[in-house]
Amino acid sequence: MTSHLWFHEVGQHHFGIQIRVRRTLCHVQSPYQEIMLLETEGMGRMMILDGCVMLTERDEFLYHEMLAHPAMCSHPNPKRVLVIGGGDGGTVRELLRYPEIESIDLVELDEQVVRVSQEFLPEISAGLTDPRVTMHFRDGVVFLEERTNTYDIIFIDSTDPVGPAAGLIAQEFFANCKRALRGQGIVVMQSESPFVHAKEIKQIHHNLRPVFPNPQLYLSPMLSYPSGWWSFTMVSEKFDARRDFVEERCHRVSKQLEYYNPAIHQSAFTLPNFVQRMLNEPQDA
Amino acid sequence: MTSHLWFHEVGQHHFGIQIRVRRTLCHVQSPYQEIMLLETEGMGRMMILDGCVMLTERDEFLYHEMLAHPAMCSHPNPKRVLVIGGGDGGTVRELLRYPEIESIDLVELDEQVVRVSQEFLPEISAGLTDPRVTMHFRDGVVFLEERTNTYDIIFIDSTDPVGPAAGLIAQEFFANCKRALRGQGIVVMQSESPFVHAKEIKQIHHNLRPVFPNPQLYLSPMLSYPSGWWSFTMVSEKFDARRDFVEERCHRVSKQLEYYNPAIHQSAFTLPNFVQRMLNEPQDA
Numbered sequence: 001m002t003s004h005l006w007f008h009e010v011g012q013h014h015f016g017i018q019i020r021v022r023r024t025l026c027h028v029q030s031p032y033q034e035i036m037l038l039e040t041e042g043m044g045r046m047m048i049l050d051g052c053v054m055l056t057e058r059d060e061f062l063y064h065e066m067l068a069h070p071a072m073c074s075h076p077n078p079k080r081v082l083v084i085g086g087g088d089g090g091t092v093r094e095l096l097r098y099p100e101i102e103s104i105d106l107v108e109l110d111e112q113v114v115r116v117s118q119e120f121l122p123e124i125s126a127g128l129t130d131p132r133v134t135m136h137f138r139d140g141v142v143f144l145e146e147r148t149n150t151y152d153i154i155f156i157d158s159t160d161p162v163g164p165a166a167g168l169i170a171q172e173f174f175a176n177c178k179r180a181l182r183g184q185g186i187v188v189m190q191s192e193s194p195f196v197h198a199k200e201i202k203q204i205h206h207n208l209r210p211v212f213p214n215p216q217l218y219l220s221p222m223l224s225y226p227s228g229w230w231s232f233t234m235v236s237e238k239f240d241a242r243r244d245f246v247e248e249r250c251h252r253v254s255k256q257l258e259y260y261n262p263a264i265h266q267s268a269f270t271l272p273n274f275v276q277r278m279l280n281e282p283q284d285a
Numbered sequence: 286m287t288s289h290l291w292f293h294e295v296g297q298h299h300f301g302i303q304i305r306v307r308r309t310l311c312h313v314q315s316p317y318q319e320i321m322l323l324e325t326e327g328m329g330r331m332m333i334l335d336g337c338v339m340l341t342e343r344d345e346f347l348y349h350e351m352l353a354h355p356a357m358c359s360h361p362n363p364k365r366v367l368v369i370g371g372g373d374g375g376t377v378r379e380l381l382r383y384p385e386i387e388s389i390d391l392v393e394l395d396e397q398v399v400r401v402s403q404e405f406l407p408e409i410s411a412g413l414t415d416p417r418v419t420m421h422f423r424d425g426v427v428f429l430e431e432r433t434n435t436y437d438i439i440f441i442d443s444t445d446p447v448g449p450a451a452g453l454i455a456q457e458f459f460a461n462c463k464r465a466l467r468g469q470g471i472v473v474m475q476s477e478s479p480f481v482h483a484k485e486i487k488q489i490h491h492n493l494r495p496v497f498p499n500p501q502l503y504l505s506p507m508l509s510y511p512s513g514w515w516s517f518t519m520v521s522e523k524f525d526a527r528r529d530f531v532e533e534r535c536h537r538v539s540k541q542l543e544y545y546n547p548a549i550h551q552s553a554f555t556l557p558n559f560v561q562r563m564l565n566e567p568q569d570a
Contacts, residue, residue: 228513
């Protein structure tokens with residue numbers, strides 16, 4: 001017998017997704033947000049924060065691989081890294097594939113996201129207890145104000161840039177990221193859907209450019225996020241994702257992966273015409 | 286006031302989409318299928334055949350550009366072409382962008398699809414009355430049995446390969462395609478979603494290989510189709526999409542387009558690891 005419980009998420013353009021739910025494993029209100037952990041009929045377990053799908057077990061590899069690896073394979077020597085958000089542990093799991101990494105700071109505002117993940121998503125969150133990982137249950141914006149010259153790469157694994165995560169796309173935040181980098185590192189962030197979040201992408205790039213003049217957008221499919229297609233943005237004063245690509249490292253790590261490989265590294269930065277035009281439009285267009 | 290009418294399409298994995306509908310413009314049963322033409326709140330007008338979204342005005346450019354242009358830019362001299370299915374006219378609209386094309390045969394089983402498109406989707410279907418286009422309201426499988434040495438490129442713009450369209454992925458059909466090509470042309474087809482139709486893609490490639498040994502899969506986002514990500518397959522005895530790429534033609538046509546451009550031509554054929562593995566699996570795995 002199949003369940004009659006459905007999860008619905010409707011986004012821009014009155015367009016949404018629906019997923020059949022077998023049972024509710026956890027449904028709590030943390031100090032910051034509503035957290036749901038659902039077992040679906042066909043997409044594995046699913047985490048939902050304030051009504052937005054954060055991950056399903058079936059497709060989370062897409063998002064986590066594509067947030068973690070392109071930057072890791074564009075830096076010559078990444079040893080110390082920071083993840084802001086990402087309390088489910090998926091990004092950390094990907095980073096731990098690299099013996100090059102000596103330490104990972106994870107800054108997650110909401111400790112309950114980590115606890116729920118550790119209870120119900122053990123395969124995704126397992127890396128959070130790795131000795132190379134230090135967890136900080138704090139506001140990423142405040143945490144970063146206190147850091148200087150520390151990280152080779154900063155990964156911003158945030159929820160949508162509204163509410164608790166709005167500060168993570170401010171120009172001051174990006175300036176603090178730059179100061180927290182050791183030498184000339186890389187900052188990479190999820191940057192919403194090119195189909196339904198043009199305004200948000202333009203805002204992010206507008207706020208980035210005074211700090212990092214040439215943000216590089218790249219793209220990946222992502223089933224369970226609005227529109228099924230997602231963007232990421234990588235910035236650096238020194239490194240270019242294509243020119244400074246570390247092919248040997250990419251080749252090595254991609255053997256363990258489902259999506260990312262050397263050819264994908266290059267092609268992900270290829271932008272369709274409408275995305276190129278969007279990025280060239282004035283911010284308020 | 287927003288409408289309370291919603292269209293739902295649930296596919297594999299108990300995963301689906303939902304789109305808010307402002308009004309129903311047409312809802313008929315043709316001899317072949319149920320045809321709905323809906324005006325949505327945020328995706329423009331939408332055509333639905335037997336419960337499956339065929340197109341929305343907001344995202345049809347993705348599918349039609351990516352079905353038409355990669356093959357058109359991989360053939361040195363495409364003059365005579367055939368479209369099987371595609372009664373909405375979107376593929377023909379893309380093909381008419383090429384002055385190189387002298388004639389287009391469109392073979393659509395269901396005349397009512399064309400009539401409904403001409404009434405409610407005039408911008409998509411306008412090209413169907415172009416003097417270079419000849420419409421045939423027939424079964425594409427039978428039509429092709431009668432053709433020999435005729436076309437430079439055959440575009441298979443079909444619905445899902447079940448019911449009326451099942452014959453369009455049979456090995457005999459592909460052999461007839463080969464015979465209908467003039468010299469060594471190209472056949473290109475929509476080939477379902479790499480996320481949710483692995484079985485169908487493997488079936489298509491299994492049936493293709495005895496006729497065309499090296500099918501080339503390529504990928505594109507597609508919001509309103511299941512999983513938001515779609516595949517196409519191009520085959521030819523002679524032409525390779527990357528090696529025989531006609532960059533000048535691509536550069537020229539892409540100025541009129543929203544998605545496709547020379548860099549996209551190359552990157553669309555880049556396959557993620559799990560898709561490569563899927564194509565290497567036995568057909569019944």
